[in-house]
Amino acid sequence: MERIKSALRLAFAAAEARLGRLFPPAWNPLLNLGALGFFFYWIVTVSGIYIYVFFDTGVSQAYSSVEYMTRDQWFAAGVMRSLHRYASDALVSVMALHLLREFALDRYRGARWFSWVSGVPVVVLVYVAGITGYWLVWDRLAQYVATVSAEWLDAAGLFGEPIARNFLSPQHLSDRFFSLLVFLHIAVPLVALLLLWVHLQRIARPRINPPRGLAAGVLAAFLALALVYPAKSQGPADLLSVPTEIGLDWFYLPLFPVLERLPGPLTWSAALAVFAMFVAIPWLPPMRRPKPAAVDLANCNGCGRCFADCPYNAITMVARSDGRPFSSEARVDPALCVSCGICAGACPTATPFRRRAGLHPGIDLPERSLAALREAVHAAAARLTARPRILVFGCDFGPPLGGLESPQVGVVPLVCSGQLPPSFVDYVLSRDLAEGVVLTGCAEYACHNRFGNEWAKARMARARDPHLRERVPRHRLRILWAGPLGYGRLRETLDSFARELALTADPQPGKRNPSVLETGHA
Amino acid sequence: MPDVGRWFGQSLILAGFVTVIGFFSQRPTLVVFPPDRAQLVVSFAHGAERREACRRLTPQEIARLPPQQRRPNTCERERLPVRLVLAIDGNQVFDGVLEPTGIWGDGPSRAYLKFALPPGRHHLVLKLEDRGRGDAFAYVSEREIELGAGRRLAVDFKADAGGFLFYG
């Protein structure tokens, strides 16, 4: 399992890197899967409302009202109908990719269980919505879908009167039953939306809207599809005959032929087992849950930077409890904390310069503390013998750091690039522990902890608190956002950085104009 | 990469995506029923008689009941099973006992049977017994049917409509 997962992870990283060469980093579709899911949901909603105006909810008129849209109104309602179908299919696709990606990146354990588990019923509801949608057209496909799904529900004996009997003959099918389907098709997506709101409760500033450019491109592509290849019905349903050959929607209905052929008890137990397994995934071994961040009140001045930077809503600012003259203090909800350390990187009291008191930030990860990080810096720096000496700070999810170490290059692992307080860079350079510092981690917009690299970049660019101090010569810092496949690029960066540092062995740090300090856009 | 190239690449990716979506939303097609067959569906939900008919309670039985539950009659809810026999062209294709549904066995018995038949004329015999009398069928129906390929005949059962009903 772990091997499949890491293969999947590398596959995603490779695909993301490929797309990253075509799209601006923020537009990368694979880094916008959740947001694209919402975008398709909105397209489905708007187009659904539009076609509902033309839809006749009576059994005998449903088909002809849909035909009217597709034929007489092809330029408006027809396009909307196609968008409704195709955006629903796209919703399933991006949802599947999103689920797979979160799984591959191992982002479903620990405090993240909540997002995972709340996502699982969304899958079910999206499928129920899609399947009932296909009933409404009341064409040959609808007849097949209705019969098979009704027979499957009846196999569980959930209803007093078997619902498949509604499709026994034209006399058996009532307008009332059909209206019930219409109601379901509207109500189920609304419940799904409610669940999606729950889904995002533990996510600070969730990205629910794709960047405008990407959204426009996607919409244009789907409009083109709707015009070139409009969604069509497959002939009116007729309960006095059997549908023989039909075009299935393989996004929503791939299991229908299976449901039809296998015995009900088998398919039902399989479905329930799969559902239960999906819900249970966050608790399957290997369990590893690092200790959550902890606040050290003696060093917390209530500035709120950790609160502003936590990507998982795990920190709240509450009234001061120790009587010191600050208005508030940080409090961590351990159930929400994913132990990314971004808060420690944000804390102004997390400075390695403090000698006497030791390094006690206001907030820190007990198992991977900043004090230990400073030790690691000293240890790595002490091994460097060849100049220019370079210290690489790299996160657990970026380019692998093993094998980089040499007399010239030292390596200091971080939980997340956002864990590094900018004062550490100042510390390394001003204490002459190295000539250069490299900070590396996940690719842009692909941070494992959502905002780690974004905050790190802004802090180093002195655009977000805590700033990198002005006295730090920026050309002695290199930043590379490259992801797990970025080893080669990291090596190249190190080589060119070393050459540059050798040339600019700089007697008066800070006087030179900073050269480009960031690579990683290409 | 020059901007035009990237533009082109982006369009290509999006075009590829919508092509996949458009294609698999209706293709490949699937044969879900053999085109050279006709379908017969036999389905009903029918409650057989109660296992025990309602009867008067004896005065002793009434006296034994708690005062607020005393009543003159008692009716057991549990139903008998339904026996269904179906023969097509002289071959018995189904002979089964359909148990009542519901936790108390008080719900209707249900049948939902599907058969694929070669097209043409067929002779159907349907028998149903709901009084627990074995071979003494309360309802018997015989019928000649003619079904073309792809046609569908449904058979329902309603006691108050006189027995088996044919739709096709």
Ligand code: HEM
């Ligand atoms: C249409 C359905 C879905 C939509 C629209 C959706 C949307 C989103 C969005 C917008 C985020 C926040 C991303 C961010 O800003 O970093 C998110 C996070 C997440 N989603 Fe979904 N989601 C859907 C279904 C699912 C499903 C089915 C699962 C898995 C069973 C899932 C698992 C997760 C997880 C684990 C996270 C948290 C990632 C983290 O901790 O950083 N989602 N989702």
Ligand code: SF4
């Ligand atoms: S960043 Fe540090 S000092 Fe500021 S509120 Fe958080 S723990 Fe306290």
Ligand code: SF4
């Ligand atoms: S480690 Fe800090 S920033 Fe990360 S989730 Fe926990 S409290 Fe939030």
